[in-house]
Amino acid sequence: MDPLSLSSRIAASGLHAQETRLRVVSENLANAQSTGETPGSDPYRRKTVSFASYLDNATGASRVKVQRLGFDQSDFVVNFDPSHPAADEKGMVKMPNVNPLIELADMRETNRSYEANLQTIKQTRELVTLTLGLLRNN
Amino acid sequence: MQPIQLFKLASQQAEWLTVRHTVVAGNIANVNTPGYAAKDVEPFQAVMETTRTKMAATHSRHFTDSKLRDSIRSNEINGIAVHPSGNTVNLANEVSKGSGIKREYEINTSIVKTVNRMMLATVRK
Amino acid sequence: MNIISQTLSAIDTTPNATNQTEFASLTGATAAAGLRAVEDVQGPGFGEVMAEMAGGVVTRLNQAEYISMKAVQGEANTREVVDALMTAEQSLNTAIAIRDKIVTAYLEVTRMQI
Numbered sequence: 447m448d449p450l451s452l453s454s455r456i457a458a459s460g461l462h463a464q465e466t467r468l469r470v471v472s473e474n475l476a477n478a479q480s481t482g483e484t485p486g487s488d489p490y491r492r493k494t495v496s497f498a499s500y501l502d503n504a505t506g507a508s509r510v511k512v513q514r515l516g517f518d519q520s521d522f523v524v525n526f527d528p529s530h531p532a533a534d535e536k537g538m539v540k541m542p543n544v545n546p547l548i549e550l551a552d553m554r555e556t557n558r559s560y561e562a563n564l565q566t567i568k569q570t571r572e573l574v575t576l577t578l579g580l581l582r583n584n
Numbered sequence: 585m586q587p588i589q590l591f592k593l594a595s596q597q598a599e600w601l602t603v604r605h606t607v608v609a610g611n612i613a614n615v616n617t618p619g620y621a622a623k624d625v626e627p628f629q630a631v632m633e634t635t636r637t638k639m640a641a642t643h644s645r646h647f648t649d650s651k652l653r654d655s656i657r658s659n660e661i662n663g664i665a666v667h668p669s670g671n672t673v674n675l676a677n678e679v680s681k682g683s684g685i686k687r688e689y690e691i692n693t694s695i696v697k698t699v700n701r702m703m704l705a706t707v708r709k
Numbered sequence: 710m711n712i713i714s715q716t717l718s719a720i721d722t723t724p725n726a727t728n729q730t731e732f733a734s735l736t737g738a739t740a741a742a743g744l745r746a747v748e749d750v751q752g753p754g755f756g757e758v759m760a761e762m763a764g765g766v767v768t769r770l771n772q773a774e775y776i777s778m779k780a781v782q783g784e785a786n787t788r789e790v791v792d793a794l795m796t797a798e799q800s801l802n803t804a805i806a807i808r809d810k811i812v813t814a815y816l817e818v819t820r821m822q823i
Contacts, residue, residue: 448786449602453609460613467616497617499610508610510617559615562675566609569682573605576693577598580700580791591792598788696795703799707806 450577452507453570459509460563463497466512468556470495471549478544486534490542492518518543594696600628601689607656608685611678618669621658622678762807766800773797 470493480490498513520543528537604625614620625631658672666672753761776793779785 449599449606450787453602453606456606456609456613460609460615463613464616497614499614499617499620507606508614508620508623510613555616558675559612562612562615562679565679566612566682569686570605570609572686573602573689574787576689577787577791580693580697581794591796595788595792599786602788700795700799704802707802 450570450574454567456507456509457563457566457570459511460566461560463510463512464556464560464563466515467495467497468553468560470515471553471556474544475546475549475553478542478546478549480542481530481532481539483532485532487532487540489522489532489540490544491522492520492542492544494518590699591696594692596632597628598689598692600625600631601685601692603656605682605685608678608682611673612675612682614671615673615675615678616671618671620671620673622673623656623658624681625656759807763804766804769793769797769800 474492477490482489494516496513496516497510499508499510501508522540522543524538525541526537527533527539530539533539607623607625611622626634665674773793773796776785776790780787780790
């Protein structure tokens, strides 16, 4: 297979993976305050995404894919708020284990990686244009 | 004939550059993959010496799948360059490699274009 | 592409014709000795060289056509297609230049005062 079209496919797999990651980050941020509904119930649990590289044996290219959407098993933050519908008998409410700072940092990193992949696609297109330029009227 | 040799060499370098570009694309795509080791292709000189015989297609219908793939290595990186996740991709490095590839490819195509133009000029009225 | 190949294979008959006409018009008593000397020279004749060249051009054109068809099907390497087309263009241009020269030479001969 043409190495150039392979490059854009690899970059596209990178874009797809980063998109998924961005979706998970925004889910986490949106649900940073989502508590349970019944007293003592668990709130929203932070989602995590993990990537894996997989080697396409036919082409020898290392693409990336989302291996697993998991859950962050760390402890929930507990707040004292007896008037809350999800408060238990001691008046404690479990809040999601989402740290907005971590999510924002993750989002920045996603952004950077996304841009780098986009740059790869642009560059691939430029290489193809250069190649086809050989056939233009000199 | 001299120019024909040049065209062949230029095509081989172009192939090497595109394969290297694919490797760089793979590194960039896997910049956040845990445990991924950055890869690179051996220098063109070294590849030329080892794959010279392999690159020949003895029949026009032979489409040689790039033997350059055999020369893709992931080099050992230790110490501070390794991320806590075990990833050894340095994004800045890869991006600069990418622009280097583009520059070399530009030179390659310009040379081929110019030589081709010169060859055609000799037969035009 | 077929028409081109036919035109090109026509080249390898043209030189023979030119050869014969040229030599026929030269076959005076004085030129006969010179002609024999030319025929004694070792190696491929003019016609053979031309035929070989035309054959090469046709091969390259066929190869360019084949690779272009692969490209249309999305199987070929962009650079391979471009290289094949460039080689074919070079060969074709050379062949056309030589054909033009041959035609000019032939016309020169026909206009020759006898």
